[in-house]
Amino acid sequence: AIAQGLALSKTTTISIVMSEKLFSYNSKILNGLMDVAKIYNYNIMLHTTSKGISKMQDVIESIVKSRVDGVILFNDNFSEEELEVLHLYQIPMVVVGSKIEDKKDGNVGNVYIDFEKLAYEFVNSYFEKGITDISLVEDKLNLSMMHQLRQGVEKAYQEKGMKFEKYITYDDTYRSSYDFLTEYFETTKPSELVITFRDSQAIAFINACHEAGIKVPEETQVVAILDDKYLRMVRPTISSFNFPDYDMGAIAMRLLTKMLVNDEAVKENKDIEIGYTYIQRQTTRLD
Amino acid sequence: AIAQGLALSKTTTISIVMSEKLFSYNSKILNGLMDVAKIYNYNIMLHTTSKGISKMQDVIESIVKSRVDGVILFNDNFSEEELEVLHLYQIPMVVVGSKIEDKKDGNVGNVYIDFEKLAYEFVNSYFEKGITDISLVEDKLNLSMMHQLRQGVEKAYQEKGMKFEKYITYDDTYRSSYDFLTEYFETTKPSELVITFRDSQAIAFINACHEAGIKVPEETQVVAILDDKYLRMVRPTISSFNFPDYDMGAIAMRLLTKMLVNDEAVKENKDIEIGYTYIQRQTTRLD
Amino acid sequence: MKQVTVTVIDPVGLHARPATVAVNAASKYKSDINVAFKGREVNMKSIMGVMSLGIPTQSEITISCTGEDEDAAIAAIEEVLRAQKIIA
């Protein structure tokens, strides 16, 4: 019984922190995290943040109290200061999603997509086709990713001596960006290229175009950054970027594992950039 | 420090067990579970089952070992025998989703939708319209719910002296029911009413009809049992049933809370049936 | 006793997350707190109770607080529900 007790107390426990709003969008990352955790026999504590019910501060407090061995954080869940607090307690952490800006030191791992580079390259590929009227639609659920996308777009415009002015944002009176966009594109002529972050935003856009008699992709093109099965189910099918999201989760958990045992391989560098590929579907033109 | 230690050891920990495949579909139930857990300051351990990586038996072993105070199980995750094993260890449990059949005794809570009744009533409402050519499409991710739906449909047919014969099933060579249905309805004339379980199945159906030139809802009607935001985003919008899924999660966690403290209110009855409402959209006719 | 009548404007009604927000807000006070809708009144600290009322959007509900912290409770609950755009 004592031996069993010792074995129990040695179990490694990892906290995963995510926003409730993002469950369905991050489900594959979560699958990758859970599958690798299972291989190493880790226990997983799930923490969620939910507007009006549980704040990030409460979550941090509960993580610190429960003395977990490591933490996986999803970007867009926390502020710099909150990361700082967790860091003070010296809990090994891996942030999965986008690149952490201004990382203070080397004790935080980061498995990320370089959204700034993605946006920069994509916009430049459209400049080469002679298309410069481009809109970027905000997604309030992923503000740090939006920030990086916007920087990439602005950089591309600046280098060509132009100014990027079509960042489409909306206020909180709308229940969802789907509702906002449905209304917005009833009255606003769309750019030649519209970049949205999520599937529902791109679907709102093609529905609005359909109702207004605007042809996609002849008169306007649209791409959703995050790929999703629904993008290939709707008509026209919507172009997007493929991220290996399951792999990001699996790699993030494995990186944390290595950090927990002070593996030499990750002592110097805990930043892992993940690649992406463009998926051409029916809402964009190849010419 | 000792007081703190005592406080720590008194923290209530709940295990949530679900299939990885169902994360995105059950995200609102999970939100309800997590929000209520937060109010009571529970710690949540997340366990997932994933084909080829973690089996239900491993999960049960890890639950028993970690000595959690209670367990929330999603239906379609476990067999009768597995429920039996957890039961042997006398861990309070609440099963959320569909009705548990042949519940052995009163120590397991159940927060459920009566899918048999739903299917029975819905099919009868179509019989009243003179429509008896009805198909039910299998969803392999939710086999216990499918079983109950099928029973309801069969009962309705039997009572009218007919036999239900159009249960559409498929083998494992298809990667997804979307792929199967896309192919199936290319060659098979659809019934007057097609009932699917999930959004992607109904979307596959309307896409196939569109390509074959079959008019929805004039020539064939379709309903997806589980409501989802995508059903109102596609064209035509797809009829479905609204379940208060968040509420199911919230109520399940609250029920477990009451069971943990032996609350009088739940000693006699731990079964809570949740209502549903039909949502008429563009894929079904009112006449 | 303090009492206030408000209109639920959240599209889902006082269901789902809005209901949990309301229960969470009420649970922070010692007073007895009830919510009434269409002649039925339940303990606003009870999740099952509030959800059982089936309050749809655009409903008028009456919240009442009785106890030593009734003033603070009614003010805080109203504020939270309004900040979360659950009531008008």
Next chain:
Amino acid sequence: MKQVTVTVIDPVGLHARPATVAVNAASKYKSDINVAFKGREVNMKSIMGVMSLGIPTQSEITISCTGEDEDAAIAAIEEVLRAQKIIA
């Protein structure tokens, strides 16, 4: 050393869940187990290694096992991957 060359048929390639299944299967044996694709060879017990190969569907990969349990390992790995429809 035991070696087998197989074709990946999972639509996502040897990525995502299929990669984890492969690593999980390999990790159960003591032998050194490698997987090679297009001239690059990595430790098949390494998640990061296997995922870094970027193996698409319809690729030919070579799995090799060296060690005391090499026979059991190669047989078991092939069986698991085939049962999960990851290889032909």
